[in-house]
Amino acid sequence: MSLITPDFGLLFWMVVIFGIVFFLLAKFGFPVITNAVQKRSDHIAESLQAAQQAEERLAEMAEEHARMIEETRLEQSRILKEASEAREAIIAKAKEEASAEAAKLLEHAKVEIAAERESAIRDIRRQVAMISVEVAEKIVRKDLEGEDGQLSMIDRMVEEASRAQVPN
Amino acid sequence: MKRLMLICLFLLPTLFSARAEEAGALDMGTYLFGHISDAYEWHITTIKGKEIAIPLPCIVIENGVHVFTQHHAAEHGYILNENGKLVNAATGQRPLDISITKNVLGLIFDSILLVVLILLCARWYKRHDVLKEKPTGLAALLEPLIVMIEQDVIKDAVGPEYKKFSPYLLTAFFFILINNLMGIFPIFPGGANITGNIAVTGVLALFTFLMVNLFGNKHYWKDILWPDVPLFLKVIPIMPLIEILGMFTKPFSLMIRLFANMLAGHIMLLSVIALVFLSAAMGPVLNGSLTVIAAFFGVFLDCLEFLVAFLQAYVFTMLSAVFIGLAHQHPETETN
Secondary structure, eight states: OOSSSOOHHHHHHHHHHHHHHHHHIIIIIHHHHHHHHHHHHHHHHHHHHHHHHHHHHHHHHHHHHHHHHHHHHHHHHHHHHHHHHHHHHHHHHHHHHHHHHHHHHHHHHHHHHHHHHHHHHHHHHHHHHHHHHHHHHHHHHHHTTSHHHHHHHHHHHHHHHHHHHTTO | OHHHHHHHHHHHHHHHHHHHHHHOOOOHHHHHHHHHSOOSEEEEEEETTEEEEEEOOEEEESSSEEEEOGGGGGGGTEEEOTTSOEEETTTOOOOEEOOOOHHHHHHHHHHHHHHHHHHHHHHHHHHSOTTTOOOOHHHHHHHHHHHIIIIIIIHHHHOTTHHHHHHHHHHHHHHHHHHHHHHHSOSTTSOOOOTTSHHHHHHHHHHHHHHHHHSOOHHHHHHHHSOSSOTHHHHTTHHHHHHHHHHHHHHHHHHHHHHHHHHHHHHHHHHHHHHHHHGGGGOHHHHHHHHHHHHHHHHHHHHHHHHHHHHHHHHHHHHHHHHHHHTTOOHHHHHO
């Protein structure tokens, strides 16, 4: 059977032809293609990874953002609270100071009024005393117009004085 | 319309039948062997008794180089023997015959086609930036196939060192594929039964054999010459003998598988077509119906052959990859 006996000529040419084809394709054909495809698939893998990382970063940043907003809000409410507290404190202090001042003024006024009254009373007293003295003078002068009167007067006064001296 | 066409189809063989009877009955053996075996000319067709064939150069080395065509063989002292091979007219011995036969020309043509296709594809990748453009044209057509073979077949079967072997395995795959496909294509320059020839598949298997054994690692050779079996199997070297035999049976099976599959495909297809001409003598009715059946079967078998053309290239590549992978196993991966 010629079918299963390999022919030398064909064997020879097949080795030559396949050798050449193998050389050409293995040197200039397939490595170029497979390397390019490999490069692209590597690039795709890297890009996917980078995209995933970016997404993660973005999520992190969004979280950070939300956290910062929350913090700011807390800070804001704290500041507001502090401000209102400060305001109230200031108002309270002012009120206190005002009432203290008022009390002081009142006190002062009272003291002054008292002083005024004292001096007025003193004035009145002096005047009353002077009036009394004048009255007394007039009376005395009338009484002491005679000798007798002067002497009885002296006597009475001495008696009074001595009486006053007795308890001693 | 359909019915009309069907009637025409049934009537068609009646036209041929008259002529077939004139030409005599079809000699099945000559018909089949004429198509599937090698020849010193590329016979295309016969029109009205005139043969249309491309004469091919016969190159014989015997006391110098003789170059002639088949028709002038006698002038140089050679004749064709009963197998259609050139022999010395005087001694009847086969000379050293490196003729450009039908299969050699087919091989050359298919190889040029393959190299051009792949290099054009490679040129696309050289001229374009793969990171910015998607493949177009030929590159888009071939890339999925190349990637599929490399990533799904070679990478899985060979293992981590696959980069070193993928050029050979890809070359083998595309070489077999293009020759298989051109073998199905019925007119020149297709139709030569190249991968159904044992010399062609033998050389392919030889290359795989070399790839496996030239690059096999230490563990591979230890497994062959001193395998992990009880000592008495090695002292009387039964196991090493079996292993060494196995080294040769693997590529041998590759050779036979591809050869037999492609040859069988061609024979089946040719036989079904021959039904038309064989039945010509049986009368128009039988001939007509058989012709329709033959046409349907022919279409079916052609589709099947398309599948087989791909499948055999795939199987050859995959098994070659597996054999190479077996020669690169590491003991630690094996124990797992």
